[in-house]
Amino acid sequence: MKSRLGCGARIHRVWLASILFFPASLLAEPVTLRHAVELALQHATGIGVSAAEQQHARANYRELRNSYIPQLNVGAGIGYSDGFPLSLEGGIPSLVNVTTQSALVNPALTDFIRAARDEVKVGSFDSKDERNQVIQDTVLSYAELAKWERRLSSLREAQGEEEKMEAAVEQRVRAGVDSQMDLSKARLSVARVKLRLAEASGAADVLQEHLAKLTGVGGGSFEIDPDSMPALPAVKEDRDLAEKASDANPTVQAAVEHARAEFLRVRGEKKSLWPSLDFAAQYANVTTAINDYQRFY
Secondary structure, eight states, X not given: OHHHHHHHHHHHHHHHHHHHTSOHHHHOOOBOHXXXXXXXXXXXXXXXXXXXXXXXXXXXXXXXXXXXXXXXXXXXXXXXXXXXXXXXXXXXXXXXXXXXXXEEEOHHHHHHHHXXXXXXXXXXXXXXHHXXXXXXXXXXXXXXXXXXXXXXXXXXXXHHHHHHHHHHHHHHHHXXXXXXXXXXXXXXXXXXXXXXXXXXXXXXXXXXXXXXXXXXXXXXXXXXXXXGSOOOOOOOOOTTHHHHHHXXXXXXXXXXXXXXXXXXXXXXXXHTTSOOEEEEEEEEEEEOOOOOHHHHX
């Protein structure tokens, strides 16, 4: 009974060790194109930077817009003073002092707010453009890797055929049917195929490393699924296709909004030389008579 239990434990240890030390490339599942794009969007640092810049522009817009919101201040000015008060706005001792202040008419501030609102749009277009760039880079690298892998398989087959041809020519040379020139040509053909195979293998390795960095998947375990690539859609003939593409391009839209924001900002700087009117009101000022005006008089 004990021998059977010991044998079963040994089998489980061997099975567990075979799983732990099994090559990762054989255990890994192929990554589909859709999943590769999702991983690239999750690991893209440029998208996070664009989102942070957009939040900064939105916060700047809210800060400028809040200039029209009345600011309420509540305080007190309890204390002893001697002599006639210099001002009536909190200069005299008071129990409760409530004041509010806000911009009422400020043409320059209006242009600055509009410019900040356009900068928020620029941030959204930049985020969209960065997202499109990541998707485009991932899809093109994935398709290029699939092309090189197909070429590698065909080159391996061609290498086997050329090596068989070289062996056949070598036998014919030994039999005296062919010359050494034919053998040299056969060896040259094999060398050319090996060179193309090395170039294709190097290009595939570079693309695998690039996709591994984009998606965050290990380079040794990254495999693609060529069947997951969809077919290209049919492009309809349209005369305004280039114009529509330029209008829908986030880079162009961001440039337009940025130019508009700069124009509004310059116009606001010119209007800042004009006089502005601020609204200030003192709602409550409960004073306490602690001054001895008799000594003053």
